[in-house]
Amino acid sequence: MDRGRPIAALATSPGRSALAVIRCSGPRTIELCARCFSPGEALASAPGYGMVHGWLKDPRGGERIDEVLAAVFRAPRSFTGEDSVEFFCHGSGAVVARALAVLEEQGFSPALPGEFSFRAFINGKTDLVKAEAINELANANCEAARQDALDRLGGTLSKAYKELRDELLDLLAELEARLDYPADEVEGEGLEVESGLMAHLRNCRERVRHLAEGYIAGKLRQEGALVVVAGRPNAGKSSLFNLILREERAIVSPEPGTTRDWLEVWVELSGYALRLVDTAGLRQASGEIEAEGVKRSLELSARADIVLYMVDGRKGLVVEDEDYLARYPETIRLWNKTDLDECPEPPPGWLGLSAKKGIGLPVLEAAVLAKLTALSGGGAACEKETPRLANSRQKHLLDQCLAALEAAQASADRGLPLDALALDIREAADYLGQISGEIGSEEVFDRIFGAFCLGK
Ligand SMILES: Nc1nc2c(ncn2[C@@H]2O[C@H](COP(=O)(O)OP(=O)(O)OP(=O)(O)O)[C@@H](O)[C@H]2O)c(=O)[nH]1
Ligand SMILES: [Mg+2]
Structure with a gap:
């Protein structure tokens, strides 16, 4: 990453949105941006932290590209520690593409992923841990x-x-x-x-x-927990998946073997992100596709942070259930279909549930949360005052x-x-x-910042 050149990049995600932010930084940034702005003088003379209203324009011929706000930051009081300008323009692909093209014509190079943060770090505005936290904050999904x-x-x-x-x-x-x-x-x-x-x-x-x-x-x-719903066919796994998601996403039917491939969604529970996965029912497969479905269910169970193992309470436990539970003793055990008269009381250690009627969901959610807390190292590791790393x-x-x-x-x-x-x-x-980052080489830093988002 060459620090001698001015750089520009879209800092918001590409695609249609109300606004987009284009970030520019480096030597001669304010002068180069002023050339693409009308009134250019207002931008060139703006104080640090000043905001200027005007138009982004093509300096060749003066054609207006968009009506924008420009925020001006003067070194060293900017994110990167260099002279910087941020343009708040309208969020269409056409505006952004034309604006970046005009800036590039003036001498800005497209920024590499993480290059703004890299400059902030090199210029002593942040340490490596805080720079990584910016990226983690940008990726936080819960x-x-x-x-x-x-x-x-x-x-x-x-x-x-x-x-x-x-x-x-x-x-x-x-x-x-x-x-x-x-x-x-x-x-x-x-x-x-x-x-x-x-x-x-x-x-x-x-x-x-x-x-x-x-x-x-x-x-x-930071990354969320993998929560897998497993069990024999027809236990009600897809019904539970839909219940937790509060949407009829997975196909539910009385026919055993309805789910053949796994399905996943992200849901949030008490602030935790969960990657919830519905799987094919575990059974002696009769065909190749079914066998592949069962294989995937078992692989997912092995990788899961939490398994929700479900049985149809009317049918009770059979040898396949016992085998599975012996292999994954830490599972949360769900005794489903308690709404039906034929369904006996759940045995000790099993949570009674009706995935169809939505009965027992709060108890299940509490059990998942308790498991998450335990996986996180119990209460102590979840204390607010203990700084946690996720990197x-x-x-x-x-x-x-x-x-x-x-x-x-x-x-x-x-x-x-x-x-x-x-x-x-x-x-x-x-x-x-x-x-x-007090010790390290530019090569190492390049590698770390290279994994950041574009425009970061
Ligand atoms: N009465 C009652 N029926 C339920 C309950 N949960 C599921 N069912 C029914 O049981 C049948 C199977 O439900 P699914 O959710 O498709 O079961 P599954 O475990 O995903 O089945 P496979 O995908 O075949 O492995 C459907 O007819 C559901 O309506 C429940 O709590 N009570
Ligand atoms: Mg299913």
């Missing part, structure tokens, strides 16, 4: 994801990483001082200092572990940091010399530096 990403954007997670890194560096400085001036020259002092250092090391290690453990919860909240890059580095701290601890326990300990602590601090 309330839990939005809350967490906003929290990270506010800097809670960056702060936790920074505090830990600073403390490790302090620890390292103390160790190095001890290496230079061994305290055991002063009688009695050595052991005391060392036990203080060790306690501090343990404390840091536990905090890193706690952060790393929050990843499962963070990922679940596999950060998790990977955090795991390496933890391993280095554990190695440091092991060195200390084995009574190895302090310099061995110092090496591990230095390594751990460096992993934290890589998380925030």
Whole structure:
């Protein structure tokens, strides 16, 4: 990513909408934008954070392209830290295409995905963790994801990483001082200092572990949970799928084997995004297509975060149900068709339900929510004040940091010399530096930002 050129891109999603935002940034941005704007002088002389009303125009011939608002940001007080202009134009493909073409003719290059955020990062406007939070916020598809990403954007997670890194560096400085001036020259002092250092090391290690453990919860909240409805044919799986979705989406019929391929929808439950999947009934398949359907149902069950296993309560449990439950003991068990007189009471551990009449849905939803909370590491990991990461890059580095701290601890326990300990602590601090981007190469940063949205 060449920082010397001015860049432009559509920052809103392509397609028809009331408004579209085109973002421009880099050297000479204000001058180049003023050429494509009428009245150009108003834009060129606008103060930072100023808003100017006018027309985007083609400088060759002066043809008007759209009536727009232009927001002017002057370096360093902009998102990227550079001179920037954002045009709020009408959201049609024709307007956007022509506006971008005119800007490109003036010297703007089309921005690469994540290039605005990359510039913000390089110019010290944000650290890597906050930059990733912007992307996570832009991709948030449920309330839990939005809350967490906003929290990270506010800097809670960056702060936790920074505090830990600073403390490790302090620890390292103390160790190095001890290496230079061994305290055991002063009688009695050595052991005391060392036990203080060790306690501090343990404390840091536990905090890193706690952060790393929050990843499962963070990922679940950011990306949603895979919830699969499984069971034998005719149990009422598609009826339940439609009930949760509150829409007659899946075909329901008294004929066993109605659903042959799986169906999925996104639904939200108490702020969590759920990818809800209806599957083909599990049975001894008689044909190739049916066998493929059953195979897919089993594969989905294996990948699911939560399985809702359903039986027709009138028929009760048969050996296939027992086999399935032995394989997936963690499932939520649903005893369906309780509205019918022939349906006996559910056995212990089963939730009674009528997918057809919508009876028992609140209890089922509460059970799913409890499962989600448990999967997220229980109450502690869901506490608002615990910053949560949802990013596999950060998790990977955090795991390496933890391993280095554990190695440091092991060195200390084995009574190895302090310099061995110092090496591990230095390594751990460096992993934290890589998380925030204080340490890293442009090549690595290119790769990280390249995964962002266009216009971000
Ligand atoms: N009385 C009653 N009938 C139900 C209930 N749930 C489903 N049914 C009926 O049971 C039949 C099968 O329902 P589906 O939802 O298609 O069952 P399924 O598990 O998806 O079946 P397959 O797709 O064949 O595996 C339909 O006639 C539904 O109307 C219920 O709670 N009570
Ligand atoms: Mg079905």
